Amino acid sequence: MAKKITVIMGSPHKGRTLNVVNRFELEIKKLGEVDFEYIFLNIADLKECRGCGACLEKGEEHCPLKDDRGEIFNTMMHSDGVIFATPVYSLQVTAQLKKLLDRLAYIFHRPCFFHKSFLPIVTQGVYGAKDVLKYLDEVARFWGFKTCPGLGLTVAWENPLPSEEEKINHEINNAAERFFRQLNNEADPIPGLKEVAIFRSVRAFHSTNGGMAPDHRYYQEHGWLDSEYYYPVKLSWYKKLLGNWAEKQALKQAEKTNKEKEALRL
Ligand SMILES: Cc1cc2nc3c(=O)[nH]c(=O)nc-3n(C[C@H](O)[C@H](O)[C@H](O)COP(=O)(O)O)c2cc1C
Structure with missing residues (x-):
């Protein structure tokens, strides 16, 4: 069956970044059956986050803004792979893409894109793409994606x-090949030490009253309050050991915070 890729286009116009993504699409389609859907953020009805925190504290369904956010999210959820494409503007992603990231910030608390592949595509004039790629990779990892370089x-x-054009073609072809391979690789990545430690300390927090209610419910529903990781995986002894230690430290901290809060209530 054809794999489905959703491109979230962060450029505010049909410019160089779109040109690169279109060329990437042509290349990856030479390797096998792949369907593309484009979401152009510059024409999407997407409002700016007001910072009320309702999505974090009560649940994303409590966001007061009514627009295309849910539909964009659903399209991403029904894809095998997601591409965030953006030019570097002032050393960062565009305002259009940052707006989406903020509106989906609750996913940092309740990750949901496991088993899906992610590729960032970034164009620059001179400088900044490396850091933007790193930033987008980190966001996507927190959200649960399997990230591709x-x-x-x-x-x-x-x-x-001509020499610049040749280099660009070469890099587009390489990226198409590695993303195609990843899309067709069913295996989930083995988490590193940092990822295990983050999972265990965050879940320790959610297992106590210190966690926000929807996060606690989400962790409980997914069986994460007593699992080794977000998905079944064989962890080495030292990752388990570090995970146990991180969880104990987080529990101690949560206990201390709870005591202080109770003392204030008395
Ligand atoms: C407002 C603005 C800010 C930019 N800032 C940077 C920058 O910080 N670093 C850089 O290397 N290029 C910068 N550029 C150049 C773009 O990243 C580059 O031309 C990109 O390929 C444009 O893609 P687009 O046609 O999709 O907008 C900037 C361009 C604009 C319009």
């Missing part, structure tokens, strides 16, 4: 020289 390209303002 991103495609970062320096795109000339005017017509590129």
